[in-house]
Amino acid sequence: MAADRLTLGVAARLSRYLQVLTQARKMGKTSISSQAVSEYTGVNPTQIRRDLSGFGKFGKRGVGYDIDSLIEQIRKILRTSGQHNIALFGAGNLGQAIATSGVFADHGFSISAMFDVDPTKVGMRVGDITVRDYSQLSEIVAQDGVMVGVLAVPGDVAQRVADDLVAAGVKIIFNYSDALLSVPSDVTVHTSSPAVELLYALYFYLS
Amino acid sequence: MAADRLTLGVAARLSRYLQVLTQARKMGKTSISSQAVSEYTGVNPTQIRRDLSGFGKFGKRGVGYDIDSLIEQIRKILRTSGQHNIALFGAGNLGQAIATSGVFADHGFSISAMFDVDPTKVGMRVGDITVRDYSQLSEIVAQDGVMVGVLAVPGDVAQRVADDLVAAGVKIIFNYSDALLSVPSDVTVHTSSPAVELLYALYFYLS
DNA sequence: CGTAGTTTGCGACGAACTGTTACAAACTTT
DNA sequence: AAAGTTTGTAACAGTTCGTCGCAAACTACG
Numbered sequence: 001m002a003a004d005r006l007t008l009g010v011a012a013r014l015s016r017y018l019q020v021l022t023q024a025r026k027m028g029k030t031s032i033s034s035q036a037v038s039e040y041t042g043v044n045p046t047q048i049r050r051d052l053s054g055f056g057k058f059g060k061r062g063v064g065y066d067i068d069s070l071i072e073q074i075r076k077i078l079r080t081s082g083q084h085n086i087a088l089f090g091a092g093n094l095g096q097a098i099a100t101s102g103v104f105a106d107h108g109f110s111i112s113a114m115f116d117v118d119p120t121k122v123g124m125r126v127g128d129i130t131v132r133d134y135s136q137l138s139e140i141v142a143q144d145g146v147m148v149g150v151l152a153v154p155g156d157v158a159q160r161v162a163d164d165l166v167a168a169g170v171k172i173i174f175n176y177s178d179a180l181l182s183v184p185s186d187v188t189v190h191t192s193s194p195a196v197e198l199l200y201a202l203y204f205y206l207s
Numbered sequence: 208m209a210a211d212r213l214t215l216g217v218a219a220r221l222s223r224y225l226q227v228l229t230q231a232r233k234m235g236k237t238s239i240s241s242q243a244v245s246e247y248t249g250v251n252p253t254q255i256r257r258d259l260s261g262f263g264k265f266g267k268r269g270v271g272y273d274i275d276s277l278i279e280q281i282r283k284i285l286r287t288s289g290q291h292n293i294a295l296f297g298a299g300n301l302g303q304a305i306a307t308s309g310v311f312a313d314h315g316f317s318i319s320a321m322f323d324v325d326p327t328k329v330g331m332r333v334g335d336i337t338v339r340d341y342s343q344l345s346e347i348v349a350q351d352g353v354m355v356g357v358l359a360v361p362g363d364v365a366q367r368v369a370d371d372l373v374a375a376g377v378k379i380i381f382n383y384s385d386a387l388l389s390v391p392s393d394v395t396v397h398t399s400s401p402a403v404e405l406l407y408a409l410y411f412y413l414s
Numbered sequence: 415c416g417t418a419g420t421t422t423g424c425g426a427c428g429a430a431c432t433g434t435t436a437c438a439a440a441c442t443t444t
Numbered sequence: 445a446a447a448g449t450t451t452g453t454a455a456c457a458g459t460t461c462g463t464c465g466c467a468a469a470c471t472a473c474g
Contacts, residue, residue: 009431019398022385026385033450047432058451063451065451108406178229179234180234180247188412192401194399196314197399198311198314199287200285201379203285240421256424271420
């Protein structure tokens with residue numbers, strides 16, 4: 001049961017719970033009910049309990065779920081416990097915002113390196129990361145075991161960076177540019193598209 | 208049938224197609240097949256054709272779909288054609304990245320105004336937008352018919368901005384901070400959480 | 415002109431997932 | 445001790461999705 005691959009839906013919801021739990025923990029809460037998680041995620045409370053109870057009894061009746069331990073449990077279920085190294089490309093406004101925000105660090109991702117092609121940016125410090133020259137890509141990826149490449153570069157160079165990442169063996173690419181990336185089928189591309197998510201939200205507001 | 212509300216799944220997929228179509232158009236393509244869209248979205252080609260054919264015959268057999276006209280059709284289906292005004296809060300790295308990126312403009316969103324509380328930032332020009340003082344919030348929202356508020360502010364002030372947006376009548380909030388926002392039930396909050404999306408992608412890579 | 419190849423549109427069917435209702439058990443609060 | 449919460453779990457109906465199959469329309473090419 002736990003050895004089976006999770007359904008797309010279950011994995012998506014568990015990730016969603018993780019998001020809410022992490023935010024709730026940051027705000028000082030230590031315990032949360034399925035009802036409360038439902039209000040923040042829109043997922044049915046019964047569905048939440050069913051999702052969780054399939055893997056063990058994590059909650060206390062009459063109380064709710066302990067946030068710290070539930071986060072740990074979900075990470076185990078998703079097999080994403082521990083630290084994962086990511087590499088960030090582009091040291092512009094967006095790259096700097098990502099590097100200093102802590103959104104990745106909160107979920108166990110460590111920004112192993114940050115790259116840019118602009119010589120005036122190489123060597124610059126962003127938070128506690130130093131911007132490296134793009135030519136060091138494959139070296140750093142191999143050395144640090146980088147699993148994910150995050151693209152905060154202009155659209156017209158995104159494909160080139162993606163190609164280089166694929167060549168270096170990276171299997172997951174997170175794309176913040178507006179380019180459509182072509183990669184081998186064993187590589188996953190996730191494109192961030194806030195405007196499209198807004199259109200989706202807007203539809204339900206308008207109808 | 209077209210008057211019925213779309214299912215969550217259909218609306219989500221249509222938005223997703225819109226994303227790929229917009230990207231494809233930017234790269235100079237004029238036509239695309241359901242097979243190609245499938246490769247970029249992971250959605251079954253038959254499912255894509257079924258989603259679209261429910262609203263009309265948009266494709267040409269043997270050829271595929273004309274990108275420009277399909278984008279227009281999907282926008283009509285989602286009832287999100289035309290321009291929508293949004294307001295951006297926070298003129299830091301992230302706010303500046305969003306204001307200059309064009310991701311919203313490509314999908315019919317116009318950044319009507321940009322706000323910050325820092326007096327040294329008020330009056331600054333970001334792209335072709337001038338940063339305004341936060342106290343002008345309600346005035347601008349009413350004047351420009353702002354429908355969406357985008358929060359690119361630190362987590363500890365996000366709730367306060369959200370409250371002010373709700374008071375001004377804004378019904379959709381896009382949250383880039385790591386705060387958990389409490390809003391009335393008729394207001395939609397969408398929290399961007401790239402790290403969680405990464406965990407989700409990572410799960411399927413690891414298993 | 416004709417033939418081969420491509421792609422949409424559409425129907426049908428089974429499997430999987432989701433929402434809902436209901437309720438006992440465990441825990442807290444008063 | 446009693447009342448109120450909340451989880452864990454079962455059962456069932458409805459919806460959605462993936463898949464297979466195939467005719468119709470279009471292009472390309474000789």
